[in-house]
Amino acid sequence: MLIFKQASLLQRHLTGVLPSQKTIGFVPTMGALHAGHLSLLQKARAQNDLVVCSIFVNPTQFNNPSDFLHYPKTIEQDLEVLMGAGCDILFLPPVAEVYPEGHIKKHFDLGVIETVLEGAHRPGHFQGVCEVVDRLLSLVTPHDLYLGQKDFQQCMVINQLLTITSRSLPQLHICPTLREEDGLAMSSRNLRLSMADRQTAPTLYKVLEKIKAGIAAQPLNLLEQSAVQELTSAGFVVDYVAVCNTRDLQKPTGPDQPWIALAAASLNGIRLIDNLPLN
Numbered sequence: 001m002l003i004f005k006q007a008s009l010l011q012r013h014l015t016g017v018l019p020s021q022k023t024i025g026f027v028p029t030m031g032a033l034h035a036g037h038l039s040l041l042q043k044a045r046a047q048n049d050l051v052v053c054s055i056f057v058n059p060t061q062f063n064n065p066s067d068f069l070h071y072p073k074t075i076e077q078d079l080e081v082l083m084g085a086g087c088d089i090l091f092l093p094p095v096a097e098v099y100p101e102g103h104i105k106k107h108f109d110l111g112v113i114e115t116v117l118e119g120a121h122r123p124g125h126f127q128g129v130c131e132v133v134d135r136l137l138s139l140v141t142p143h144d145l146y147l148g149q150k151d152f153q154q155c156m157v158i159n160q161l162l163t164i165t166s167r168s169l170p171q172l173h174i175c176p177t178l179r180e181e182d183g184l185a186m187s188s189r190n191l192r193l194s195m196a197d198r199q200t201a202p203t204l205y206k207v208l209e210k211i212k213a214g215i216a217a218q219p220l221n222l223l224e225q226s227a228v229q230e231l232t233s234a235g236f237v238v239d240y241v242a243v244c245n246t247r248d249l250q251k252p253t254g255p256d257q258p259w260i261a262l263a264a265a266s267l268n269g270i271r272l273i274d275n276l277p278l279n
């Protein structure tokens, strides 16, 4: 596996080495890799000639300085995971390579999906996500981009980014959420949970399952309220539990669009998110 820290060297390598008919599969990450990331890498490996992964903890998408400062870093293990997955190239840039002097901040028109759920609770987050993904896509020029359903709203945002930047490529692949045996969605932030909070954390998934089980029989707002109550009693500080349509993440008005339940809540300052498609 080749490791590039400089954007210009990565670009030169990709344009120089790769015949134009070969495909690049790209998996952008923030590191502290787990089996969820691995599943994306494996899919990229199976479908492409070249697999590129990036590890970059993007400062512009963090609205909480403490979350950024304490984001887990496990680079030695990450290298093992990447080599085991058959990754060809790791892009591991410092901040100045992603945002060099003179970098002009763009505004991305994301429409209504930026104003709800994660967008409402993390101001500026999705502009930061688009800023980094736009830059990485320009550098890597992948044919296929692999994202996790775990970050459902982020997938919608990146889909919108591809539309507004008029990119015909990459093709987006949204991969299923990998979970621990107790249902907790795998996440780099799980490493920051205390032992006691790790026991409590699967409640986030359990309340989503209860919504799914109750959806045919009970009103949505009651299901959402009891989920918030259960999480709060378990010790979470809840940002939201919401059932939405998958078109624009607004309240569902009918069965014409698939529905999804999404939740975000913190345990002693560690913020977890999860979602579950309902139909």
Ligand code: AMP
Pocket (backbone or CB within 6 Å): 028, 029, 030, 031, 035, 036, 037, 039, 040, 146, 147, 148, 149, 150, 151, 175, 176, 177, 178, 179, 185, 186, 187, 188
């Ligand atoms: P992150 O390193 O958290 O920015 O995640 C990098 C990519 O991995 C994103 O597309 C995530 O949605 C995806 N991902 C994170 N957790 C999981 C998971 N449990 N299962 C599948 N994909 C995931």
